Every structure is written in structure tokens, then in C-alpha cells.
Amino acid sequence: MEMRKKITIILLLSGLILALLPLSANRSFLIKPEKLLSDVLNSDVALTVDQVAKLIVNEDSTIRLIDLRSPEEFSSLSIPGSVNVPYSDLISSDLYIFMNDRNIRNIFYSNTAFYSNYALVYARGLGYKNSFVMEGGLSEWFNTVMESKFTGERISARENALYETRTKAAQLFTQFNSMPDSLKAVFMAANKFSAKKLDGGCE
Amino acid sequence: MGPLSSYLLFPEWLDLLIAFMIGTGFGFALEQAGFSSSRKLAGMFYGYDTTVLKVFFTAAIVALIGSQFLNYFGLLNLNQVYVNEFYTGAAIIGGVIMGAGFIMGGFCPGTGLCALSIGKIDAFVFAAGGLTGAFLFAETYPAIQDLANSNYKGAVKINESLGMSPGLFTLLLVVAAALMFWVAEIAEKRFARPEITNEL
Amino acid sequence: MDALKKYRFVSGVFLILLTAVLYRSFTHSGFRYDAPRLAGQSFQGSNIITEEQIPGFQDALIIDMSNSEVLKDRYSEITLKVRPDSILDKKNIRRMLKNKGPVILVSSENTISARIWMLLSQKGLKNIFILSEEKDFEVLKNKFRTDTLSIPELI
Numbered sequence: 001m002e003m004r005k006k007i008t009i010i011l012l013l014s015g016l017i018l019a020l021l022p023l024s025a026n027r028s029f030l031i032k033p034e035k036l037l038s039d040v041l042n043s044d045v046a047l048t049v050d051q052v053a054k055l056i057v058n059e060d061s062t063i064r065l066i067d068l069r070s071p072e073e074f075s076s077l078s079i080p081g082s083v084n085v086p087y088s089d090l091i092s093s094d095l096y097i098f099m100n101d102r103n104i105r106n107i108f109y110s111n112t113a114f115y116s117n118y119a120l121v122y123a124r125g126l127g128y129k130n131s132f133v134m135e136g137g138l139s140e141w142f143n144t145v146m147e148s149k150f151t152g153e154r155i156s157a158r159e160n161a162l163y164e165t166r167t168k169a170a171q172l173f174t175q176f177n178s179m180p181d182s183l184k185a186v187f188m189a190a191n192k193f194s195a196k197k198l199d200g201g202c203e
Numbered sequence: 204m205g206p207l208s209s210y211l212l213f214p215e216w217l218d219l220l221i222a223f224m225i226g227t228g229f230g231f232a233l234e235q236a237g238f239s240s241s242r243k244l245a246g247m248f249y250g251y252d253t254t255v256l257k258v259f260f261t262a263a264i265v266a267l268i269g270s271q272f273l274n275y276f277g278l279l280n281l282n283q284v285y286v287n288e289f290y291t292g293a294a295i296i297g298g299v300i301m302g303a304g305f306i307m308g309g310f311c312p313g314t315g316l317c318a319l320s321i322g323k324i325d326a327f328v329f330a331a332g333g334l335t336g337a338f339l340f341a342e343t344y345p346a347i348q349d350l351a352n353s354n355y356k357g358a359v360k361i362n363e364s365l366g367m368s369p370g371l372f373t374l375l376l377v378v379a380a381a382l383m384f385w386v387a388e389i390a391e392k393r394f395a396r397p398e399i400t401n402e403l
Numbered sequence: 404m405d406a407l408k409k410y411r412f413v414s415g416v417f418l419i420l421l422t423a424v425l426y427r428s429f430t431h432s433g434f435r436y437d438a439p440r441l442a443g444q445s446f447q448g449s450n451i452i453t454e455e456q457i458p459g460f461q462d463a464l465i466i467d468m469s470n471s472e473v474l475k476d477r478y479s480e481i482t483l484k485v486r487p488d489s490i491l492d493k494k495n496i497r498r499m500l501k502n503k504g505p506v507i508l509v510s511s512e513n514t515i516s517a518r519i520w521m522l523l524s525q526k527g528l529k530n531i532f533i534l535s536e537e538k539d540f541e542v543l544k545n546k547f548r549t550d551t552l553s554i555p556e557l558i
Binding site for chain 3: 009014017036040073091111117120121
């Protein structure tokens with residue numbers, strides 16, 4: 001009887017401690033602060049708009065562009081192939097649903113540097129190493145890719161390649177965003193990510 | 204090792220090895236608690252032996268408390284632990300079928316395998332019955348699909364649907380368990396059967 | 404005393420558990436709980452300020468992570484020059500925690516400030532702002548010209 005009473009009391013007291021703890025079912029960062037700091041200060045987490053342009057032109061399927069702006073902004077203008085997850089939705093949902101595939105690089109972008117970089121640190125802090133950011137956001141995309149001009153015959157091979165990629169990407173961007181909303185909706189429906197569920201149980 | 208292995212990226216053989224070791228531990232624990240005896244298991248229904256309730260419920264609340272503490276100390280991420288999906292209709296019907304089978308056979312699926320491993324003939328038949336049932340389910344699935352998938356509630360946790368913190372729910376469950384054990388002991392005295400001793 | 408002796412196993416386990424929990428609650432040098440709540444100030448630019456607003460703050464502390472000396476010259480008493488990779492040093496954190504007024508993050512690019520802001524907020528530090536040159540938050544200034552002449556291709 002003694003052992004049973006002891007165990008019961010221990011369990012009851014543990015339950016009492018737990019009941020008093022400010023436990024919330026919500027998420028908190030898993031990485032240690034120092035590690036997260038060095039991760040996010042590393043230049044590897046950012047992709048330049050040129051790198052993104054190249055990935056789009058090549059129809060690279062290992063990336064997923066995540067547009068953090070509002071649905072209205074997204075439907076009027078967006079990078080072809082990107083998915084819309086408004087920043088407020090991103091913060092309040094469980095990222096596991098759509099960021100769990102380690103083989104897909106998720107690239108956040110917004111109009112400027114704020115939302116995308118918040119999201120980068122947030123996702124990486126929660127353990128999603130496959131999170132990246134498009135440096136400069138849509139503003140930089142416009143300034144570099146859309147406004148790219150032919151600067152004459154005497155340019156190096158590298159500059160020529162850059163110019164070609166930018167032109168192609170700008171073309172795709174223009175064509176996609178000039179489509180009527182109905183066609184855009186069809187295109188985007190084909191690009192929707194499928195919700196990933198937790199695996200497990202006796203199924 | 205679900206939540207740990209997705210984070211630490213264990214190789215598959217290590218995952219399977221850990222699963223094997225956990226399974227071994229589980230079978231060992233069941234056997235030494237005497238669960239290979241169908242009398243002990245049926246005793247839960249007739250009231251003369253409530254060991255099943257005590258063992259399984261104690262295991263559940265120890266795991267609950269342990270996982271809550273591990274979550275607090277950051278060693279386990281409870282958001283990555285699998286939660287069963289809840290289909291109301293299917294759960295009720297499945298529960299009734301399982302309960303009836305439990306009493307008639309004197310085993311539940313896990314303990315049936317335990318008894319099978321020590322060579323009991325009725326456990327062999329029970330396992331064959333279980334596999335037949337699973338086969339019939341698969342074969343008739345198109346017909347019973349709607350029933351099986353009715354009233355989908357998602358992967359809800361009790362504390363979420365009651366709107367309380369997980370810690371508070373843990374405490375309530377521990378208190379409820381202690382009360383249940385106390386009632387169970389009273390029931391044991393009341394429904395005791397002299398011809399069936401408490402040692403198997 | 405007798406009763407105490409009887410329960411020494413139970414109280415022993417209980418005290419160990421209680422100590423571990425209390426230790427963890429108070430020395431939690433890592434990140435705090437509830438990441439969504441801690442990210443609350445990041446919405447709609449509520450944590451962004453411009454330079455004109457600095458004099459209006461009481462007890463402000465400027466964390467200057469940029470390479471320029473401009474702010475240090477203008478607000479030398481309240482500016483602390485910190486390199487981004489040493490933002491988590493104990494003396495810097497202590498200085499930020501001790502400060503009664505707002506902590507203002509400055510760097511050469513909004514990128515760095517934004518990342519550091521999120522990191523510090525998740526550690527539980529409150530009242531942190533980002534200095535930005537732009538008054539408007541997350542606004543796209545470029546115009547897009549639709550091209551209705553080219554044939555749209557479904558990619």
C-alpha cells in the first residue's frame with residue numbers, strides 16, 4: 001500500500017505543478033538564440049532577385065515562393081508560381097502544415113524587407129531550416145529585373161546572361177500579371193500546396 | 204521516434220530499432236502484469252479484477268505528465284506528436300464492436316498478441332478472428348465508407364475542446380484516475396469471485 | 404517528525420521536480436513561450452519609427468549596428484554601437500533590459516534590423532523599435548504596366 005500511496009501523491013503533486021505552469025499549447029522557438037543569430041546573419045539565407053529570376057525561368061520545382069502580402073495585393077500583382085500566405089496567417093498557423101518538406105526551399109517575399117525577414121527568423125527559429133528570403137522584396141524585383149535595360153554590345157558574358165535571365169523573368173511576370181483574374185485563378189489553383197498532415201497512428 | 208527523429212534525422216534502421224525496443228518493452232510490461240490471462244482481462248467487465256484499468260490508466264497519466272514536463276523543458280515538441288483524428292460515429296461503433304469482442308474473447312488486440320507469444324491456443328484463434336475482421340473491413344469498405352468517415356471532428360485534444368490549459372487538464376485527469384482506482388478497489392471487493400483467485 | 408520521515412521519498416521527488424521547474428522558469432536564457440504572441444508588435448509596422456520621433460521618446464536607447472557614425476554623433480549619450488553578431492552578448496542584453504524607455508535598432512539595411520528585432524522579441528525583450536527612413540510600411544512604390552498586347556501563356 002505504501003508504494004501505491006507514494007506514487008499517487010507524486011502524480012497528484014506533479015499534476016498540481018503542471019496546472020500552475022503557464023503552459024500554452026502554442027509554439028515557441030526550438031533553436032538556441034546564439035545559433036539562430038548566426039544562422040540569420042549568414043548570407044546564405046538570402047537569395048538575390050537575380051537568383052530568384054533564374055529559378056523561375058528554369059521552372060525550378062525545388063523552391064516555393066511565399067508571398068506574405070494581403071490577398072488583394074497578391075491578386076493584383078505577384079511573382080508567377082508564388083503562393084499567398086498573408087503574414088498574419090503565417091504567424092498564427094502551424095507552419096508544419098506547409099513547410100514540412102525538407103526538400104523544398106521556401107522563399108519568403110513581401111514589398112520591402114520587413115515582413116519577409118520577420119518570417120525568415122520566425123520560421124528558422126521554429127526549426128524550419130528550409131526558409132529563405134528574397135533580398136529586397138518586390139521593390140528590388142522591380143528595380144533590378146523589371147527595369148533591366150540593354151546597355152549596349154560591349155558587355156561581358158556574365159552581364160549578358162544576367163540581362164537575358166532578367167528579361168525572360170520580366171516577360172513571365174508581365175504576361176502572368178496581365179492575365180484576367182479568372183485565368184490567373186486557374187493557374188494559381190494548379191499551384192496550391194497540399195496541406196501536409198502529421199503521420200502516425202495505427203492506419 | 205516520431206518527434207525526435209524528424210528533428211534529428213535518424214537513419215531508418217535506427218528508427219526501426221527504437222520501435223523494436225519499445226515494442227519489446229511494451230510486451231514485456233504487459234506479460235509481467237499478467238495480461239496474457241483472459242480471466243484477468245474479462246475481470247474488468249465483471250468487476251472482480253480491475254488490474255487492466257489500473258495498469259493502463261497509470262501508464263497513460265505517467266506518459267501525460269512526463270510528456271508535459273518534457274515539453275516544458277524543451278526536450279519534446281508536443282505540437283509534433285501525432286493526435287488521432289476523431290470521427291464520432293466511427294468511434295462509437297468501433298468502440299462497441301471492440302468492447303463486445305474484448306469480453307467474448309477475453310483479449311484485446313495487444314494482449315492477444317502477448318498471449319499468442321506464450322503459445323495460448325485461444326490467442327491464436329483470437330488473432331485469426333482479428334485479422335479476418337480487418338480483411339472484411341477492407342473488402343466492404345466501399346459500402347461502409349460513409350459511416351466510417353461521418354462526423355469528422357479533426358485531431359482534437361480534450362483540453363482544447365474544453366477550453367482549458369493542458370496542465371489543468373492533466374491535474375483533473377490524475378484526480379479522476381485516483382478516484383476511479385478507489386472505486387475500482389471497492390468494486391473488486393463487491394464482485395469478488397472466490398473460484399477465481401487474484402493470481403491469474 | 405515521524406510523518407515527515409514517512410513522506411521523505413515523496414517530498415524528495417516533489418522538491419527535485421519543483422526546483423527543476425523553478426530553475427527553468429527563471430533562468431530561461433533562451434526563447435520565451437508562445438512565439439505568435441511575442442511577434443505581435445510586428446504587424447502593420449507598429450514597431451517602426453522614423454528619426455524625427457527619437458527626441459520625443461523618454462529614456463530611449465539606440466542600438467547602432469550600422470557602419471556609419473552619424474547617429475553616434477547626433478545622439479551620443481543614448482547610442483550604443485554594437486555589431487549584429489554580438490547583439491546577444493550578456494552586457495548588451497543587460498543594457499537593453501535595464502533601459503526604462505524604448506530600445507531603437509538601427510542598421511545600414513532594414514533587413515538586419517528586422518531580423519534582430521524578431522530574435523530579440525522572441526527572447527522576451529519588450530519595447531523594441533526599428534528605425535526606418537521610410538514613413539510608409541510595406542508599400543510598393545513601383546508601378547506595373549500591364550501588357551495587353553502579348554498573348555498570355557499558361558506556364
